[in-house]
Amino acid sequence: MKKGAGNPLRCMQCGSCTSACPVNTIREDFNPRRMVGSIARFNRLPDQDPWLCSTCSLCTDRCPQAVNPFSIIMALRAVVYENGGEAPAGILRMVEQVRETGLALPLTPESLERRRLLGLPEVGLSSEGLSEVRRILSEAGFK
Amino acid sequence: MSLTLYLGCVIRTVQPEVEKAVKETLSRIGVSFREQPEASCCAPSWFFSLSREAWLRLNDRNMRLLNSTVVTACDDCFASLNDAFRILAETRGVRPPDVKPFQTLLLERLREVKPRLGFKGLRCAVQHSCRFLRPRGRGLDNPEDPKMVKSVLETLGFLPVSYDGELNCCGGFVSDEKVGGEMARLKAGSAEKAGADCIVATCSHCMLRLSPVSRIPVLHLAQLSAFSLGSDPLQIGLPESLLRRVVKR
Numbered sequence: 001m002k003k004g005a006g007n008p009l010r011c012m013q014c015g016s017c018t019s020a021c022p023v024n025t026i027r028e029d030f031n032p033r034r035m036v037g038s039i040a041r042f043n044r045l046p047d048q049d050p051w052l053c054s055t056c057s058l059c060t061d062r063c064p065q066a067v068n069p070f071s072i073i074m075a076l077r078a079v080v081y082e083n084g085g086e087a088p089a090g091i092l093r094m095v096e097q098v099r100e101t102g103l104a105l106p107l108t109p110e111s112l113e114r115r116r117l118l119g120l121p122e123v124g125l126s127s128e129g130l131s132e133v134r135r136i137l138s139e140a141g142f143k
Numbered sequence: 144m145s146l147t148l149y150l151g152c153v154i155r156t157v158q159p160e161v162e163k164a165v166k167e168t169l170s171r172i173g174v175s176f177r178e179q180p181e182a183s184c185c186a187p188s189w190f191f192s193l194s195r196e197a198w199l200r201l202n203d204r205n206m207r208l209l210n211s212t213v214v215t216a217c218d219d220c221f222a223s224l225n226d227a228f229r230i231l232a233e234t235r236g237v238r239p240p241d242v243k244p245f246q247t248l249l250l251e252r253l254r255e256v257k258p259r260l261g262f263k264g265l266r267c268a269v270q271h272s273c274r275f276l277r278p279r280g281r282g283l284d285n286p287e288d289p290k291m292v293k294s295v296l297e298t299l300g301f302l303p304v305s306y307d308g309e310l311n312c313c314g315g316f317v318s319d320e321k322v323g324g325e326m327a328r329l330k331a332g333s334a335e336k337a338g339a340d341c342i343v344a345t346c347s348h349c350m351l352r353l354s355p356v357s358r359i360p361v362l363h364l365a366q367l368s369a370f371s372l373g374s375d376p377l378q379i380g381l382p383e384s385l386l387r388r389v390v391k392r
Contacts, residue, residue: 022312026322052319054326055188056312057277061286070278077192088318091189098190098201102183103152115159118378121178123155129181132204140197 006060006068008040017059017069023052032059032069039072050076051088082141095142101125102133146212146243148176149205151220152184153347160380161347164365165216165245167379171372172252179208185223188316202227212241214248216365218346222274244275246292246345246364247283253298258371265341265388266304267296267367268334270353272346273312286310292345292364299371306337315348324356331357340388343367360385 017032018024024031030053035046050073059069081087094104101107102125115123125133148169154161169176182205184190191198206228215221225242232239269292276286284291287310293303314326331353334342341360344350354361360382369379376386 022314022326023317023322026325027319049319050192052317052322054273054312054314054323055192055316056273058273058312061277061279074188074192078194081193087193091193091318095190095193098184098186103156104184104190105152105156107156111156111159115155115162118159118163120159120162121180123180125181125183129183133183133201136200136204137197140194140200142194142197 006066006071008036008067008072010065011036011040011067012065013037014064016062016064017067020058020062022056022058023054027052032073035076036067036069036072045079046076050074050080051091095137099134099137099142102130146174146176146214147209148178149182149185149209149213149215149220149224150178151215151217151347153351154216158347158350158363158380160378161216161350161363161365164363164369164374164379167369167374168245168249168365168372169214171369171374172249172256174214174248174252176214182208185220185227187219187223189318191223198223199227199231203231206231206240209240212243214243214245216245216345216363217348218244218272218274219348244283244345246275246295249364249368250291250295250298253295256372258299265301265367265385266339267301267341267343268304268306268337268339268359269293269296269309270313270330270334270342270344270346270349270361271310272344272349274346292343295364296343296367299368301367301371304334304337304339306339307333309333313349313352315346315352323352327352328356331359331361335359341385 015033021032030048035048038044038046053073057070097104150162183201186198186201221242221244228239271289276289279286296303308330311330313330314323317323335358341362342353343362343364345364350361366379366381370376370381
């Protein structure tokens with residue numbers, strides 16, 4: 001199991017996580033109990049999209065067994081990505097933006113103008129700072 | 144009191160009026176702060192879930208740069224910095240720097256500073272952010288019955304309203320737009336149905352998710368605090384329609 005992830009083996013499949021899950025109320029096929037179960041009982045990656053998770057952590061708060069389904073779902077995303085699976089395009093765009101400017105979103109001419117009118121300071125890392133951020137990202141395995 | 148203000152990515156790139164409102168509020172409650180332009184994105188959950196290593200290393204760099212008590216104005220930044228700093232400090236056997244959400248600092252200071260204006264009658268539906276409330280071990284507020292942002296609003300002269308699904312997640316980070324959008328629509332619709340004039344958030348991502356689907360304005364708490372403490376409403380992005388409503392009452 002990934003570092004920092006919870007413990008799926010403690011899960012007794014009670015379903016407290018799924019009944020708390022706000023995504024499950026809209027998409028029944030997103031089911032944290034089944035995700036944890038497929039790892040704990042079948043040692044198999046679940047066939048659900050871990051990116052549907054809203055990351056609200058309510059599953060973890062409601063779990064009577066300290067399984068921490070939230071961190072298991074986060075670890076699943078990483079496992080899928082590291083094994084060549086997909087991550088949402090919007091997420092990868094933000095990673096790319098961090099590599100470019102150190103921030104997850106771009107500063108558009110329009111927002112720069114609004115900042116100027118409000119008398120706000122300039123935003124941006126120095127070139128040394130940016131090199132440091134880029135080195136961290138490539139050493140952590142971002143292509 | 145001196146601290147470092149960490150504003151993160153969303154506020155600085157797309158919500159400059161919120162940045163103005165946060166800074167105005169801090170000045171008006173007597174908090175001096177510095178900024179650290181070299182700090183990077185806090186690498187929150189979406190990042191962390193691709194690479195825990197990148198999350199920790201980017202925040203190791205941020206921790207070195209920020210180097211004092213940090214105040215955040217977005218609860219997603221709060222949780223990411225706070226959690227990473229704790230893990231990093233623990234491995235080194237040192238004390239992590241304090242990370243304080245804007246609303247926590249505001250509530251502390253409002254015990255000493257009296258707001259100049261009161262706008263009783265502006266009904267506010269609070270968008271309680273998941274990152275601030277959970278996991279429950281954070282202990283900043285009661286995750287099943289949160290009070291902090293409501294107390295701040297009351298102290299500032301606003302009227303918090305309760306609404307169905309108040310504790311639900313807004314869907315901010317659901318990567319499927321249809322699902323996330325539906326969660327936000329349900330929430331914003333319920334706030335409006337309860338008679339709220341606006342939705343008040345403390346997380347930039349909640350604001351980004353709720354704004355496009357809400358028929359009532361979605362504001363950052365700082366916009367209301369700055370207003371109540373005497374800032375020019377136009378500088379802090381308060382919609383005119385909302386102001387007209389306040390004046391009428």
